[in-house]
Amino acid sequence: MDKTQSIPTIDLSDFPAQYEKLRRSSEEWGCFRVVNHNIPFELMQEMKQVVxxxxxxxxxxxxxxxxxxxxxxYWAPSPKNPLYEALGLYDMASSQAVHTFCSQLDASPSQ
Incomplete structure (x- = not known):
């Protein structure tokens, strides 16, 4: 991967045509930026605050x-990946899994 390249952008207004780019971005970069998703700005700000x-x-x-x-x-930052940190929630569709996740972190499901 060329370090001068930027993170790939997926345009959801043209999604079926963007599928191959999404797949390639996931495999090669492990991430991508999404535009034209119609998620309200306020909701994105709230999600960032919670995270x-x-x-x-x-x-x-x-x-x-x-x-x-x-x-x-939990994955802590490491010398190899100093900017990467992650918390894991295995099955977010399961109320029991959400409860377990929140209990582990002493957090509220409605946070």
């Missing part, structure tokens, strides 16, 4: 986010 509040938790609390399946729990 930030979770990532700002003390590391001792974040480490309670244990694996449900291998590699699905």
């Amino acid at each position: 930030r509040s979770l990532l700002d938790l003390p590391i001792q609390i974040k480490q309670n986010n244990v694996d449900v399946i291998a590699g699905s729990g």
